[in-house]
Amino acid sequence: MTTDHTHNSPAGTSLSPGARARPRTAGTPTPRITTAQRRALLAGAKDPLGLLPKSVNLRTLVSLADAGYVGLDQSRDILRGQEATRDQLDVWGGTLTEAGWQRARAEGAGRFRIVVVGCGKAKQDRRVTAGAMYVGTFHGSCRETAKALLQDGGRQYILSAAHGLLDLTTEIDPYDITVGDPGSVSADFVQAQVWERGIESAEVTVLAGSKYVALARQSWPGLEAPLAGAGGIGEMKQRLSQIRLAARAEAGQEQ
Known part of the structure; x- marks a missing residue:
């Protein structure tokens, strides 16, 4: 019988590809993970890129990489295509592979959630x-x-007719333009921003009117639009109030 010694790989030894899960044969049972490993996977699933927090220790990173759940951040040019060695993980930290995302979801994590709010006049x-x-x-x-x-x-992001996706902390000047006006952003422009941020696989809810929903849908075809079909601002506000009450009630039940 061959013994797998990869958990004890010396520094610099390849553990797993940068962002690819280690292949498994059909019928292979799901490996058990420790409490620390599970906590690290769930923490990584809270980041849009699957980046594990710096508080995760190297031993846990190495063991997760060995299992195929963690690799290097392939959105960074300097790391693209490189192997997730112990030394690399020590310097750069780790990010969830596709297998890591799947395991995190199996352990109770949902997809990274985003709510997009339309800008206002x-x-x-x-x-x-x-x-x-x-x-x-x-x-x-x-x-x-x-x-x-x-x-x-x-x-949370704001979808601006002038700037596309905006972080709440980004400074901007006032403008007078709405979606569909000459000079407003296109769906292709927004999609490029989504890919740049690495959030194309997120679970997305858009709270906005129909033009903003259409602008976002090219980037997230499966997005939720709970205000769609509302008869006007009054009905939209009623729906928003109902959504808030339901979300707060659910959070209270979980507590």
């Missing part, structure tokens, strides 16, 4: 962060609902 009159730019009541209701939906983790 009412704005500040000066340069501020995207999170502070839009002052309309409908936008505020969407933002509050996004926060309720993300109580268990995830990320």
